[in-house]
Amino acid sequence: MPTDATTAEPATRCTLADVAARAGVSASTASLAFSGSGPVSDATKERVLTAASELGYAGPDPRARSLRRGRSGIVGVVLEERVRSAFLDPVKIQMLDGISDAIAPLGAGVLLLTETGRGADAVSIEDAPLDAVVLIGCSPRLGESVEVLRRRGIPAVAIEGDPGDDVVEIGIDNREATRAGAEYLRSLGHTSVAIVTLPFDAARTRGPLTADLEHAGTADTASERLRGARDVFPSIGGRVAGGSSIEEGLEAARELLRDPAGRPTAVIAQSDLLAAGVIRAAEELGIRVPEELSVLGFDGIRPDGLQADLTTLVQPSVAKGRAAGEAVVRMLAGERPESVRFTSELHVGDTTAPPRA
Amino acid sequence: MPTDATTAEPATRCTLADVAARAGVSASTASLAFSGSGPVSDATKERVLTAASELGYAGPDPRARSLRRGRSGIVGVVLEERVRSAFLDPVKIQMLDGISDAIAPLGAGVLLLTETGRGADAVSIEDAPLDAVVLIGCSPRLGESVEVLRRRGIPAVAIEGDPGDDVVEIGIDNREATRAGAEYLRSLGHTSVAIVTLPFDAARTRGPLTADLEHAGTADTASERLRGARDVFPSIGGRVAGGSSIEEGLEAARELLRDPAGRPTAVIAQSDLLAAGVIRAAEELGIRVPEELSVLGFDGIRPDGLQADLTTLVQPSVAKGRAAGEAVVRMLAGERPESVRFTSELHVGDTTAPPRA
DNA sequence: GAGCGGGGTCGAATCGATTCGACTAGACTA
DNA sequence: TAGTCTAGTCGAATCGATTCGACCCCGCTC
Numbered sequence: 001m002p003t004d005a006t007t008a009e010p011a012t013r014c015t016l017a018d019v020a021a022r023a024g025v026s027a028s029t030a031s032l033a034f035s036g037s038g039p040v041s042d043a044t045k046e047r048v049l050t051a052a053s054e055l056g057y058a059g060p061d062p063r064a065r066s067l068r069r070g071r072s073g074i075v076g077v078v079l080e081e082r083v084r085s086a087f088l089d090p091v092k093i094q095m096l097d098g099i100s101d102a103i104a105p106l107g108a109g110v111l112l113l114t115e116t117g118r119g120a121d122a123v124s125i126e127d128a129p130l131d132a133v134v135l136i137g138c139s140p141r142l143g144e145s146v147e148v149l150r151r152r153g154i155p156a157v158a159i160e161g162d163p164g165d166d167v168v169e170i171g172i173d174n175r176e177a178t179r180a181g182a183e184y185l186r187s188l189g190h191t192s193v194a195i196v197t198l199p200f201d202a203a204r205t206r207g208p209l210t211a212d213l214e215h216a217g218t219a220d221t222a223s224e225r226l227r228g229a230r231d232v233f234p235s236i237g238g239r240v241a242g243g244s245s246i247e248e249g250l251e252a253a254r255e256l257l258r259d260p261a262g263r264p265t266a267v268i269a270q271s272d273l274l275a276a277g278v279i280r281a282a283e284e285l286g287i288r289v290p291e292e293l294s295v296l297g298f299d300g301i302r303p304d305g306l307q308a309d310l311t312t313l314v315q316p317s318v319a320k321g322r323a324a325g326e327a328v329v330r331m332l333a334g335e336r337p338e339s340v341r342f343t344s345e346l347h348v349g350d351t352t353a354p355p356r357a
Numbered sequence: 358m359p360t361d362a363t364t365a366e367p368a369t370r371c372t373l374a375d376v377a378a379r380a381g382v383s384a385s386t387a388s389l390a391f392s393g394s395g396p397v398s399d400a401t402k403e404r405v406l407t408a409a410s411e412l413g414y415a416g417p418d419p420r421a422r423s424l425r426r427g428r429s430g431i432v433g434v435v436l437e438e439r440v441r442s443a444f445l446d447p448v449k450i451q452m453l454d455g456i457s458d459a460i461a462p463l464g465a466g467v468l469l470l471t472e473t474g475r476g477a478d479a480v481s482i483e484d485a486p487l488d489a490v491v492l493i494g495c496s497p498r499l500g501e502s503v504e505v506l507r508r509r510g511i512p513a514v515a516i517e518g519d520p521g522d523d524v525v526e527i528g529i530d531n532r533e534a535t536r537a538g539a540e541y542l543r544s545l546g547h548t549s550v551a552i553v554t555l556p557f558d559a560a561r562t563r564g565p566l567t568a569d570l571e572h573a574g575t576a577d578t579a580s581e582r583l584r585g586a587r588d589v590f591p592s593i594g595g596r597v598a599g600g601s602s603i604e605e606g607l608e609a610a611r612e613l614l615r616d617p618a619g620r621p622t623a624v625i626a627q628s629d630l631l632a633a634g635v636i637r638a639a640e641e642l643g644i645r646v647p648e649e650l651s652v653l654g655f656d657g658i659r660p661d662g663l664q665a666d667l668t669t670l671v672q673p674s675v676a677k678g679r680a681a682g683e684a685v686v687r688m689l690a691g692e693r694p695e696s697v698r699f700t701s702e703l704h705v706g707d708t709t710a711p712p713r714a
Numbered sequence: 715g716a717g718c719g720g721g722g723t724c725g726a727a728t729c730g731a732t733t734c735g736a737c738t739a740g741a742c743t744a
Numbered sequence: 745t746a747g748t749c750t751a752g753t754c755g756a757a758t759c760g761a762t763t764c765g766a767c768c769c770c771g772c773t774c
Contacts, residue, residue, distance in 0.1 A: 059484060083467070107480055129420050148415070
C-alpha cells in the first residue's frame with residue numbers, strides 16, 4: 001500500500017532488500033537494476049522499478065552508498081570566518097562560484113564549513129563526510145586544518161595562504177601586484193604614503209602597524225602585499241584592520257587621517273572594501289579624493305555604495321575558484337595537479353591623482 | 358609506525374578496529390572511548406587514545422557513523438537557480454545567513470543544492486545525505502521537490518512559495534505589502550501604473566504580462582504580489598522579468614518606457630534589483646526619477662551601484678532564514694513547528710513622488 | 715560466606731547498499 | 745551431441761562504526 005500523504009511515516013523506511021523481495025529478485029540484482037552498472041535483463045529491471053514505486057522506495061540510501069563506495073559526493077569549502085561575513089565579501093562569493101562551477105561535472109555538492117575551533121558543536125573539517133576540501137582565505141589556522149585533512153586522507157586545495165608541504169595552492173602575485181600599484185603611486189609623485197592592511201594574526205588584532213604585529217603574523221596575504229608596498233616605500237607605516245570590510249577600513253582611516261599635519265597623500269588599502277572605507281573616512285573629514293588623497297584598492301570588485309571608480313589591483317577571483325575546483329576534480333581522479341599562480345592587473349580609476357604641491 | 362608526511366597514503370587507512378587491536382580492547386570499547394557515551398575506565402580510555410594517535414587514526418569515519426546513527430549532520434539548502442546567481446541576490450544571502458545561524462546549535466553544516474533536473478550529474482535533493490532541507494525561493498518546481506523529500510522521509514521547510522500539505526512554510530505578507538505600496542502610490546496621485554514582475558513559470562519566460570503567462574504560473578510570490586497591486590490598480594499591466602536582477606529589470610523597463618505616449622507615471626517592481634534596473638532604464642531614456650517616474654521596489658536591500666534611496670517594501674530576510682533554521686531544529690527534535698508569516702514595511706525613500714500634472 | 719549490585723568490557727547484530735566471484739541456463743560452434 | 749561461451753542472477757563478504765544485551769568480577773551488605 002502506497003504511503004498516504006497525510007499518514008505518519010511507516011515504522012521503518014523501506015530498503016533495497018524490501019524492493020528486491022517484492023520483485024522476487026535478490027538484493028544484488030536490485031542494486032544492479034538501480035545503478036545500471038552490470039548486466040540486467042530489461043524485464044527484471046522493469047520489475048524492480050515497478051516494485052520500488054509501489055513501495056514508495058526513494059532510491060538507495062546515500063549514507064550506505066557512501067560508506068560502501070568510499071565517496072560521499074561532497075566537497076567542503078572552508079571559510080575562515082562565519083558564513084555571514086564570508087558572504088559580505090564579494091571576492092569570496094566569486095571564488096565560491098568558480099568552485100561550484102568547476103566541480104559540477106564531479107556530481108558533488110558544496111558543503112560550507114567554517115573554521116571554528118576543534119570539538120565545537122558545529123560540523124567541522126574533522127567530522128564531515130568529505131571527498132575533498134578547498135581552504136579559502138589567508139587563514140593563520142591553515143596549518144592545523146591541513147594536518148587534520150592529511151590524517152583523514154582527504155585531498156585539499158588552498159586558495160591564498162601558504163599551506164606548506166605538498167598541498168596544491170592557488171594564489172596570485174600579491175607582492176608583485178602591490179609593488180606595481182605602489183610604483184604607480186610613486187610615479188604620480190607620492191612620497192608620503194600609508195597602508196591599511198588585512199589582519200596578520202588569528203585574533204584579527206587591529207591597531208597601528210607595528211613590527212610586533214607584523215612579525216607575529218602568519219597571514220601570508222597581508223604580509224606579501226605589505227612586502228610589495230615596502231619594495232617601493234621601504235618605511236611605509238599605517239594601520240592593521242580587523243578584517244576586510246568597509247567598516248574596518250573606515251575605522252582604520254579615521255586614525256590615519258585624523259592629524260592634518262602628518263597626513264599621507266595616498267593610502268594603499270589591501271582590499272577594495274577597505275579602500276571604500278578609507279574613502280568614506282575621507283568624506284567624513286572633508287578630504288577630497290583624489291585631489292587631496294589618493295586611494296588604491298585591491299581585488300577589483302565594485303564595493304556596494306561606492307560611486308567612485310576605484311583605482312585597484314584586479315585579481316581573477318572567479319578563475320581562482322575555478323582553478324581550485326579543477327584541481328579537486330583532478331586529485332579525485334588520482335592525478336597530482338600543479339599549484340597555480342594568477343597575476344593581477346592595475347586598473348586605474350578616478351581615486352588616484354598626483355599629490356597637491 | 359606513524360605515517361610520514363611525505364610518504365604515500367597507507368594502503369588502507371586505519372580503522373577503529375585497528376586502534377582497538379593495538380590498545381588491546383574490543384572494537385566496542387574503543388568506540389565507547391571515542392564517543393564518550395558509556396562507562397569506560399580512565400585507564401582504558403587513555404590506552405585507546407594513545408593507540409589512536411600512534412596509528413595516526415583520525416577519528417571515526419563519518420560515513421560509517423552516519424549510516425549507523427541515521428543522521429548525517431547536514432542540512433541542505435535548495436536554491437532554485439545556480440549557485441552563482443543565488444549569491445547575486447542579497448536577499449538569498451541574508452536568508453542563508455539566518456539559516457546557518459539558526460542551525461548552528463544542531464552541529465550541522467549547510468550543503469548548497471540547486472534545483473537541477475532529476476538524474477543530472479550534480480548532487481541533488483534525491484541523493485545527498487541530508488537530515489533536513491530548506492527550500493528557498495518561490496520555485497515553481499516546489500511540488501516535485503517536496504514529493505521527493507516526502508518519499509525519502511526528510512523533513513522540509515519552505516521559504517516563500519506554497520509547498521502545500523503539511524510542509525512548514527516561512528513567508529511574508531506579499532499581497533498585503535504590495536497593496537500597501539500600491540496604495541501609497543495612489544495616495545500620491547498615480548493612476549497610470551505599470552508592474553515588472555518576477556517570473557511565473559519554471560522556464561522563467563519573460564515578456565509582456567499576459568493572462569496566459571499569469572495563469573500558467575505556479576510561482577506564488579509573483580502571483581501574490583501581483584494580486585496586491587491589482588487590489589489597488591485592478592487593470593494594471595506590465596512585463597514579466599526572467600529573474601530578479603538589475604539586468605532583467607533594465608530589459609523589462611526599456612520595453613515598458615519606450616513609448617512616450619503610453620508611458621506610466623509609476624512602476625511597481627517586484628524586487629529591489631528589478632527596481633534598480635528600472636531606474637537605470639529611466640536614466641538611459643532621460644526620464645527623471647522621481648519627478649517623471651516613481652519607482653517602488655520590494656525587499657529592502659541596497660542594490661549595488663544604486664545611489665538613490667529606493668522606496669521599497671522592506672522584508673525581514675535574515676529573520677526569515679533564522680525562522681526556517683529554527684523550524685528545522687525543532688523538526689529534528691521531533692516537534693511539529695508552526696508556519697510563520699512575517700510582515701513587510703513600507704520604506705519611503707526618494708524614488709517616489711507625485712506625478713507631474 | 716552467600717547474595718547482590720553495578721562498573722567495565724566484550725560479542726554479535728545492525729545500519730543499507732555494493733561488488734566480486736560463482737553459478738545456471740540457454741545459444742552457438744565444431 | 746558434446747563443449748564453449750555469455751548474459752543474467754545470486755550469495756556472501758564488505759564498508760566502519762554503533763549499540764544492545766550478556767557477562768564477569770569485585771566489593772559491599774546482611
